[in-house]
Amino acid sequence: MPELPEVETERRYLNAGARHRRVVGVRAPHPDVLLDTSAVALGRRLKGHRIESTRRHGKYLFAGFDNGAWLAMHFGMTGTLRCYRHDLPVPDYAAVLFLLEDGRDLAYLSRRRLGRISLVDSPDELIAQRRLGPDALSIGSIAFCDLITGGRGAVKARLMDQARIAGIGNEYSDEILFRAGVHPARPVTGLSKEEVGRLHRSMRAVLRKAIALRADPEKYPASWLMANRRRNGSCPVCGGAISTTTVSGRTGYFCPRCQPRHGKRDNRA
DNA sequence: CTCCATGTTTAGAA
DNA sequence: CTTCTAAACATGGA
Numbered sequence: 001m002p003e004l005p006e007v008e009t010e011r012r013y014l015n016a017g018a019r020h021r022r023v024v025g026v027r028a029p030h031p032d033v034l035l036d037t038s039a040v041a042l043g044r045r046l047k048g049h050r051i052e053s054t055r056r057h058g059k060y061l062f063a064g065f066d067n068g069a070w071l072a073m074h075f076g077m078t079g080t081l082r083c084y085r086h087d088l089p090v091p092d093y094a095a096v097l098f099l100l101e102d103g104r105d106l107a108y109l110s111r112r113r114l115g116r117i118s119l120v121d122s123p124d125e126l127i128a129q130r131r132l133g134p135d136a137l138s139i140g141s142i143a144f145c146d147l148i149t150g151g152r153g154a155v156k157a158r159l160m161d162q163a164r165i166a167g168i169g170n171e172y173s174d175e176i177l178f179r180a181g182v183h184p185a186r187p188v189t190g191l192s193k194e195e196v197g198r199l200h201r202s203m204r205a206v207l208r209k210a211i212a213l214r215a216d217p218e219k220y221p222a223s224w225l226m227a228n229r230r231r232n233g234s235c236p237v238c239g240g241a242i243s244t245t246t247v248s249g250r251t252g253y254f255c256p257r258c259q260p261r262h263g264k265r266d267n268r269a
Numbered sequence: 270c271t272c273c274a275t276g277t278t279t280a281g282a283a
Numbered sequence: 284c285t286t287c288t289a290a291a292c293a294t295g296g297a
Contacts, residue, residue: 002275032293059276077275078294093294112293114276130277153286162277171275249288251273 002059002075002115004136004167005210010081011056014063017083018098018106019051023065025099033095033110035118045069045119046098055123057135058166062123069119072126076114082107127166136167137207144200149188155199156184156247168203170250171229172210176202177252178225183259184252185245229253 023046028039046065055062063071073079082091086103096117098106108117120126139147147164148155159165159173168176177184180202182195191199206224213219220226223236233242235255243256 006275074276076277076292110293111295112274112276114292114294116277151285157286160276169275248286249290250276 002077002079003169003172004056004059004207005172005215007056007059007061007075007167008211009215010075011054011061013081013083014051014061014106015054017081017104018063018100019054021100021102021104022050023047023098024101027097027099028095029090029097030095030110030113033108033113033115033117035116037117037119039096042071042096042119046071057123057127058132058162059169060123060126060130060132060166062120062126064123068121070122070126072118072120072123073108074115074117076110076112076116078111078113079115080109082109131163132166133162133164134166136165136203139165139200141197141200144203145193145196148196148199149191152187152189154184154247155182155186155188155191156252158188159199159203160248160250167207170252171226172206174229174253175206175225177259178254179206181259183256183261184247184254185261225253225255 026039026043026046028034031039046069049065049067051063052066053064059074061073083104083106084091086105090097091107091109093109093111094107095110095113096108100106148158156173156177159168159176160170176199180198182199217226225236228234228236228242231244234240235242235258238255238257240255240257242253245252
């Protein structure tokens with residue numbers, strides 16, 4: 001569950017399920033997801049304290065405790081949070097468990113264990129240390145224009161560059177480009193003012209809508225690329241065949257008719 | 270068995 | 284310095 005909408009959905013889930021509850025213990029069935037810390041160290045710092053607030057920046061989720069400690073979570077490709085009753089079996093793929101008072105526990109689940117959990121003094125510390133750019137949803141049209149057109153390279157790579165825009169990954173970059181009618185391999189130099197504007201509006205619309213739908217792809221509009229984002233898929237708008245291209249070592253899915261390689265096209269977003 | 274997968278980091282090449 | 288590519292990480296699904 002890794003991109004901005006999924007992480008924001010996890011943040012709300014964390015708020016609803018664990019906020020204001022006291023941590024009574026920490027276990028790490030798979031300590032390899034712990035970065036520069038351990039179950040013992042986490043317990044020492046968090047035991048007896050409550051999650052007071054939550055924050056998200058890009059794909060990172062932060063839980064702020066009443067003693068000033070901040071837990072930073074990244075989900076890699078397969079991470080998710082799960083609140084469950086203490087008397088029930090530990091969920092599959094539980095990598096770290098936060099035992100909470102009132103018999104509710106919080107599990108950080110991860111199949112591939114590519115995500116990481118660490119302890120920091122503040123979200124800003126991690127943001128600086130990881131060199132993250134501004135959160136995608138905080139970027140206004142002027143700043144977006146500078147971020148997207150500065151430098152060179154493919155526009156899809158730029159949307160996914162966490163140092164420039166934090167929060168967008170492979171799937172949502174495809175959705176944003178599709179909605180904006182921009183080919184993923186278009187060089188950022190050469191994008192028109194109009195196209196940059198469409199990309200900005202598309203980015204905001206896609207991310208906000210996905211969050212509103214709790215990042216549940218089943219609920220996404222039929223006009224979105226998402227459900228057709230596969231080999232042999234067809235475009236939900238024009239019915240043409242979906243193509244793929246490799247950008248930044250990732251597979252980008254797009255509609256060659258709605259997202260022409262060379263310029264020109266007016267449309268929604 | 271092979272290929273691919275929502276992500277990031279790192280090393281080495283352009 | 285910036286950007287790109289391949290590999291690594293660990294695991295499961297097609």
